[in-house]
Amino acid sequence: MNVTVLGASGFVGKHLRAALAARGDAVKTASLRDPAAAAQACAGADAVVNLAGETVAQRWTPAVKERIRSSRVDAPHALIDALAKISDPPKAYVSASAIGFYGTSEDDTFDESSPPGRDFLAQVCVEWEAEAQRAASFGARVALVRTGLALGLDGGALAKLLPLFKAGAGGIVASGRQWYSWIHIADLVGIYLAAIDGFEGVLDATAPEPVRNAEFTRSFAAALHRPAFLPVPAFAVGLVLGEAALVVTEGQRVLPTRTASLGYAFRFPGIDAAFADLFART
Secondary structure, rough: OEEEOOOOHHHHHHHHHHHHHHHOOEEEOOOOOOOOHHHHHHHHEEEEEOOOOOOOOOOOOOHHHHHHHHHHHHHHHHHHHHHOOOOOOOEEEEEEEEEEHOOOOOOOOOOOOOOOOOOOOHHHHHHHHHHHHHHHHHHHEEEEEEOEEEOOOOOOHHHHHHHHHHHHHHHOOOOOOOEEEEEEEHHHHHHHHHEEEEOOEEEEEOOOEEEEEHHHHHHHHHHHOOOOOOOOOOHHHHHHHHHHHHHOEEEOOEOOOHHHHOOOOOOOOOHHHHEEEEEEOO
16 A cells, blocks of 8 residues: 555654555655645555644643644644645545543543543544544545554653653652553554554544553553652642643543444553563563
8 A cells, every 4th residue: 555644753653654664555754844745745645644743742831732733733724725636635544633532531431422522632633633524525534543642662651751660750640540541552553554444433542441540550660660659749740731731630531442343453452461562572
């Protein structure tokens, strides 16, 4: 297959490119900083995967919030407009999204059929997905991958936490009761490959066994053979991340109901096996 990846230099993009190359696909990369040029790079592609977006793992100042929204809404809007004008648009459009779509909750359980939340990130996800759906206007099959906490040692949240836990300075965050809907990077890439190959619609990219922060912390520390006894109070997270702290201190329990019903078989459904695999590589 011919696949164009946007945002290919990021954590997920690097793993996806490697997986595509390993199975013999022809891979192009492009940047959404120039939507018209990106559209030309997508011409004739069997699938386009849009992973581009400003990181949400930072303090949400007004300027940062605008960059988060613009990179996920305005830039894809310009891309879809440009793709609609080329003579050979892609056959499939696979867009990243996030489980932030559902908002946060300590008690509720969400899946692909759940309505959106009302906070900033949820509303960004709603607009993000609406732009992706516009690719259907030129006949593209559309898939939306709502990603949870992606686990890998070379990027994402885990890479940032690793030095703390190795030093024995890791610990439960806030109450420890907040849900973490996580996914091993191998399964996240597997879901993207399934979307490239034929899955469509909304796909939750989260393992089928989400865990509370306390269990996540225990499993992480145990895999490293390190203690994890230094709790991180919610106010401390708030001082660092501001409004973005809600993602860490409140969380959400998300199940990949539709993803599994379409036939995706998770390699790492449980957190202990996921950490064991990741740290077996070090």
